[in-house]
Amino acid sequence: MEPIESILAAGSKIADEVEVYFVKGESLSASLRKREISEAAISRSTGMAIRTIRDGKIGVSSTNDPERWQECLSAAIASGELATPQEWGGLPGPVDLDPTPLACDPEITMDPALLERFCEELLEGASRYPVEVTSGSAHVSRQFSTVANSSGVWYGSPKTSVGVSLDCISGQSTGYEFDSSYRLDIDPIGVGEEAARLAHTSGGGDDIRSGRYDVVLSQIALSQFLGAVFVPALSGRNVHAGRSRLAESMGEVVIDSSLSLYDDPFDGRGLFSTRWDAEGSPARRLDFIKKGVLCAFAYDLKTAYRYGKSGTGSAVRSGSGGGPAIGVHNLELDGKESGIMDEPALYVHDVVGAHTANPLSGDFSVELSNAYLVEGGEIMRPVRKAMMSGNIFTMLQETGGVGSKKRVTGRMILPKIRLLRQNIIGV
Amino acid sequence: MDGIRYYDIRHVAGEVTHIDIDNSVIESAGTSFFDQAVVRVLGPRGWGIMTVDNYQRPRGDRFSDMINSVLGVASITGEEVEVADARRGVLDVPAMRKDPRDVSIEEKTSILAGIEKSARLEGISSSRANYSERHDTVTFEDSSGNEYSYSICRCGFGIMAVASRDGVVQMGYERLHSIRGLPIRHKQDIGAAAARRAIELLDAKAAKGGIMNAILDQELAGVFAHEAVGHASEGDLVKEGNSVLSGKIGEKIGNNILTIVDDPTLPEFGFEPVDAEGSAVGRTEIIRRGRVCAYLHSRETLAALGHGAAGNARAMPGEPPLVRMSNTYIENGDSSLEEMLETCRDGILLKGSRGGQVDPGRGVFQFNAEYGYLVEGGEIAGMVRDVSLSGEILSTLHSIELCGNDLLMHQGYCGKGGQSVPVSDGSPHLLLRSAVVGGSGTD
Structure with missing residues (x-):
């Protein structure tokens, strides 16, 4: 029994406003060890977070036991009593939004046979190259999340997810590939083949000399850099707290003028597409950077009210454990499509250690994974080992165009990108 | 219950308190609670x-119904998994010096606010302090009659200070976590230390990358032990064939001065009184005097590989156990820091850690220091920022030339398979010959 109505009624008596985020879901997963499924897991979970506002004091608590909602409500109120009061303009009221879910496939069921088939297909794809499979996974899940508040918002939406991944090795050369979607359009055979191809073709690599190289980043490598530094720098909270290098750059050219960066919560490919954000504000397209010019930062209501800004529908949650935070739904990058592989370059499929970048300055140095020299428009020779050092903000200031095909990686939908004259440490 | 070779149930209930103070604003200070169990059945x-x-x-038949339904889930598995016998036993959880439950959340918030305030030195543009306190009560039973229950509290804090001047922004970060009770009293100096580091880094140059001699401080050398050796010794990765330490038992992979240990029995942040599948915990020498001696194991990986003992299965609440490290460290050698600087002559001293990552199959690691100093003619010279270390595990182990006598442990969290568990890493200072150092400096 979901206690949402009871919480809203009881909470309204002791606080100015109350919000409930309630998630109920189930998932089924299978783990491959080498070429056999070693474990299968089922999970049914419930979670809820309560937020209360009283005299500008915001309190939050969460639990996975709906029967303890009264305790959770009291804990939220108690938490608010300690919080510093702030300007608060109210939780959002209801808006007539299309209730059709954007990231749900009703055909997805918790069917073990589906996972068995995915695993078989991963292995079939991998068998096209002479490599060893080390591990892999397949999962399906579905959940229903509700955000409701004392101002009359009550939005509920189902969401599904399906995904596979595979790790392969050939000697000391590794390859990893994955695919995920909210519908049954993933390609496990292709994932298996790509993981095996990466492991197979990265073996026997040459050392390269240290120096400046044009670098083509895959969508995966680009998402690692953007996620580690760029996305936090676009958060209004970090901007106003003195933790964003972009804070003073509104209206200025901050990256290559051919590039535009935006959040599109309605993209039909996105895993996190939604019509409302995690605190019930209508989601909308948010243009962070248009043609290189910084145009917007992301705000949730708390940060927007505090600093006299408007909310941008950018509240997200990672599960039900606490209050909403500022994030992106589907971060997309557009640029000038060009033959990014036409001229010689170093192609980088993935990087090791992007999360160790300096989140404030953007300075980084990472180890390259599955890197190849590109010559004559073709990926030619694997590189055994190399590091790339630089600055994530400045590396995007002058680029050599983007590829034509975008790929969904988590909360991002990105093309490949060609970077100019990057610092590579080889031998 | 036909077809069931083994089952276990690990139930964790508890509560988590978080306090977040950002630029003197108390953003949140509250408690959440959880209750989750994982039922595993070996079909x-x-x-x-x-x-x-x-x-x-569940009572009576409903218990067997539950176990049988989990057995049904296992029907799609194909690997013939075996589990080894393991020693049983539960250690006492070390007593807390100051039980955080005896201190009100109001007082904790006030103490944390003091630490945050101490970081607001002149030149600091942003400061943020976090406190977390977690109480877990763990109950376990398995089909062989092994049962245990214990409670443990882990708490700690982190303080970040950001300094900015003329468009240059740098940060300093300090943290302290403990299983021995409330660690936030009288720690204002830690906030100020983070702030001073951030301010000093404003004048530091970007490090110039290249191959050079490198001295690692205790914290970074501890991360090296964890990332470069610890992960590669995890039995599940070895079993999958995804580790450069596969097949290396008995092989000499490092200098005689190098001994690397994982020990969940130590009263450090990675302490476990018993592992997540009921095995007694114990000290494992992964590398002894440069030679690979053992892997870290669950009962399953022990049965598959041998060489070591079960006791390193760990799990977050509501997650199945994985083979994990606990308290991982390099044992003391006999060199002093002065001796290392003299032997290094020209190179770099790397200090602190901003985290790291490893590809254990390829045997490649990368991690970032918080800051460093150039070493010139055996003397510590100018400060550098954004400096990293990467390399191949096996060749880097051979390049450890001197091992200090000043072991220190640092606390943190380690992520694997979507689970995050508390760990500590430690080491004395180390001298590496011809290390691959990364940095964005150009001159």
Whole structure:
């Protein structure tokens, strides 16, 4: 029994406003060890977070036991009593939004046979190259999340997810590939083949000399850099707290003028597409950077009210454990499509250690994974080992165009990108 | 219950308190609570696993119904999983010097605010302090009659200070976590230390990358032990064939001065009184005097590989156990820091850690220091920022030339398979010959 109505009624008596985020879901997963499924897991979970506002004091608590909602409500109120009061303009009221879910496939069921088939297909794809499979996974899940508040918002939406991944090795050369979607359009055979191809073709690599190289980043490598530094720098909270290098750059050219960066919560490919954000504000397209010019930062209501800004529908949650935070739904990058592989370059499929970048300055140095020299428009020779050092903000200031095909990686939908004259440490 | 070779149930209930103070604003200070159990059943071939919210042990036939339903989940498994016998036993959880439950959240918030305030030195543009306190009560039973229950509290804080001047922005970060009770009293100096580091870094140059001699401080050398050796010794990765330490038992892979240990019995942040599948915990020498001696194991990986003992299965609440490190460290050698600087002559001293990552199959690691100093003619010279170390595990182990006598442990969290568990890493200072150092400096 979901206690949402009871919480809203009881909470309204002791606080100015109350919000409930309630998630109920189930998932089924299978783990491959080498070429056999070693474990299968089922999970049914419930979670809820309560937020209360009283005299500008915001309190939050969460639990996975709906029967303890009264305790959770009291804990939220108690938490608010300690919080510093702030300007608060109210939780959002209801808006007539299309209730059709954007990231749900009703055909997805918790069917073990589906996972068995995915695993078989991963292995079939991998068998096209002479490599060893080390591990892999397949999962399906579905959940229903509700955000409701004392101002009359009550939005509920189902969401599904399906995904596979595979790790392969050939000697000391590794390859990893994955695919995920909210519908049954993933390609496990292709994932298996790509993981095996990466492991197979990265073996026997040459050392390269240290120096400046044009670098083509895959969508995966680009998402690692953007996620580690760029996305936090676009958060209004970090901007106003003195933790964003972009804070003073509104209206200025901050990256290559051919590039535009935006959040599109309605993209039909996105895993996190939604019509409302995690605190019930209508989601909308948010243009962070248009043609290189910084145009917007992301705000949730708390940060927007505090600093006299408007909310941008950018509240997200990672599960039900606490209050909403500022994030992106589907971060997309557009640029000038060009033959990014036409001229010689170093192609980088993935990087090791992007999360160790300096989140404030953007300075980084990472180890390259599955890197190849590109010559004559073709990926030619694997590189055994190399590091790339630089600055994530400045590396995007002058680029050599983007590829034509975008790929969904988590909360991002990105093309490949060609970077100019990057610092590579080889031998 | 036909077809069931083994089952276990690990139930964790508890509460978590978080306090977040950002630029003197108390953003949140509250408590959440959880209750989750994981039921594992070993069927004729592999594992069936079920996560249950708000677990109450079913009575009578309903218990066997639950176990049988998890067995059904295992029906798609194909691997013939075996589990080895393991020593049983539960250690006492070390007593807390100051139980955080005896201190009100108001007082904790006030103490944390003092630490945050101490970081607001002149030149600091942003400061943020976090406190976390977690109480877990763990109950376990398995089909062989092994049962245990214990409670443990882990708490700690982190303080970040950001300094900015003329468009240059740098940060300093300090943290302290403990299983020995409330660690936030009288720690204002830690906030100020983070702030001073951030301010100093404004004048530091970007490090110039290249191959050079490198001295690692205790914290970074501890991360090296964890990332470069610890992960590669995890039995599940070795079993999959995804580790450069596969097949290396008995092989000499490093200098005689190098001994690397994982020990969950130490009263450090990675302490476990018993592992997550009921095995007694114990000290494992992964590398002894440069030679690979053992892997870290669950009962399953021990059965598959041998060489070591079970006792390193760990799990977050509501997640199945994985082979994990606990307290991982390089044992003391006999060199002083002065001797290392003299032997290094020209190179770099790397200090602190901003985290790291490893590809254990390829045997490549990368991690970032918080800051460093150039070493010139055996003397510590100018400060550098954004400096990293990467390399190949096996060749880097051979390049450890001197090992200090000043072992220190640092606390943190380690992520693997979507789970994050508390760990500590430690080491004395180390001198590496011809290390691959990364940095964005150009001159």
